[in-house]
Amino acid sequence: MTVVAGLMLVVGFGFVLAGVIGILRLPDFYCRLHAMGKCDTLGVALMLGGVAVLEGLSLTSLKLLLVVVFVSLANPTATHALGRAAVRSGLRARTTEDPGA
Amino acid sequence: MASPPPTRSRVLQLVGAVPFSLVLFGFWLLLSPKRDSFHLGLGAATALVVAVLAARLVAQPPALGSTARAQTLRQMPWHRFGRYLPWLATRVVVASLEVAYIVLHPRLPISPRMVRITARYPHTIARLTLANSITLTPGTVTLDVEDDTFVVHALTDEGARATQDGAMADRVALLFHSPDEPTGA
Structure with missing residues (x-):
């Protein structure tokens, strides 16, 4: 169990790290949304899940799983809200056809 | 001054709120470690009030764009x-x-x-x-x-x-x- 929990923590941390590197390396706002919306959601879910496994079946681990559910609902929603706000305020995406935007 | 009798759909709405209030109360039990009657009563009352207030949200289709094809x-x-x-x-x-x-x-x-x-x-x-x-x-x-x-x-x-x-x-x-x-x- 400890091994499973440790693995989940490390892999989850890896995804969060990848998300952060993505935010630093990707060229524009819309691309960065991808790094934020995906890697972070899975990473945080894995890390909290790992802590829950470490804790065993208890009220605490149930609460942790509730946080996982909440994060996996709230994170994509926040990503979408940011993206929609950007589109509506007229931010242009940098694309392969139009790299100067 | 007597309030007008609630319409049939309004009553149905409130009855429909009961299962939701049970779910909310279960959520309360999960989050609250205190099991004395005061805190349990507080939880039950909160669950009921929230369920009644939210009854319309559960029973009505969400207003996303045109509601012609909406579903509750x-x-x-x-x-x-x-x-x-x-x-x-x-x-x-x-x-x-x-x-x-x-x-x-x-x-x-x-x-x-x-x-x-x-x-x-x-x-x-x-x-x-x-x-x-x-x-x-x-x-x-x-x-x-x-x-x-x-x-x-x-x-x-x-x-x-x-x-x-x-x-x-x-x-x-x-x-x-x-x-x-x-x-x-």
Whole structure:
């Protein structure tokens, strides 16, 4: 169990790290949304899940799983809200056809 | 001064709030470690008040764009999500792996672009589901939905193609399709 929990923590941390590197390396706002919306959601879910496994079946681990559910609902929603706000305020995406935007 | 008698639908709404208040009370029990009668009573009262206040949200279709094809939360085919969610979960893992691969790749192999797709659904919740599913699958994020048009940002060519070929839209259509309604997706 400890091994499973440790693995989940490390892999989850890896995804969060990848998300952060993505935010630093990707060229524009819309691309960065991808790094934020995906890697972070899975990473945080894995890390909290790992802590829950470490804790065993208890009220605490149930609460942790509730946080996982909440994060996996709230994170994509926040990503979408940011993206929609950007589109509506007229931010242009940098694309392969139009790299100067 | 006597208040007017509640209409039949209003009563039904309040009866419909009971199961929801039980769910909320279960949530309270999960979060609150105190088991004395004061705190349990507080929880029960809170659950009931919230359920009654939220009854209209559960019983009425959400106002997403045009409400002509809207469906209430209670009428949704929830059981079909049993097959959809596991599939979606695997897509989320693949999506994260792909984004992680792209950002860790020394040459940053991206070709970002905007994609517009159209999908006609009988229900607003179906559109919501498609938009969120696109966001969670590899290389694409839904930015905006206006009636039947979805504005999608794709990080890669592959993502753009996968969005345009409509496989995801078909799956969501299946999820919400009922025999008496055309999906038209």
